[in-house]
Amino acid sequence: MAPPATSTRYQILDHWRGLACLMVLAYHSTFYVAGATLDRQVKSGAASPSEILLWTTSRMWIGVPIFFVIS
Numbered sequence: 504m505a506p507p508a509t510s511t512r513y514q515i516l517d518h519w520r521g522l523a524c525l526m527v528l529a530y531h532s533t534f535y536v537a538g539a540t541l542d543r544q545v546k547s548g549a550a551s552p553s554e555i556l557l558w559t560t561s562r563m564w565i566g567v568p569i570f571f572v573i574s
Contacts, residue, residue, distance in 0.1 A: 519573050526566030537561035
């Protein structure tokens with residue numbers, strides 16, 4: 504009986520690529536809503552939880568370099 508063939512592909516990297524794609528999708532969905540006013544509110548501590556979530560998703564452009572580094 505022959506030993507099982509080994510794969511040179513790391514399956515976990517596919518998961519990280521998928522997460523990076525979802526990050527970019529979230530960024531593009533909030534692109535026109537987040538602005539300088541929101542940035543000032545969050546940094547001053549006067550933002551609501553939904554504004555903090557919006558501010559966080561506006562920073563998910565970082566998924567693009569993550570995707571390309573992994574690939």
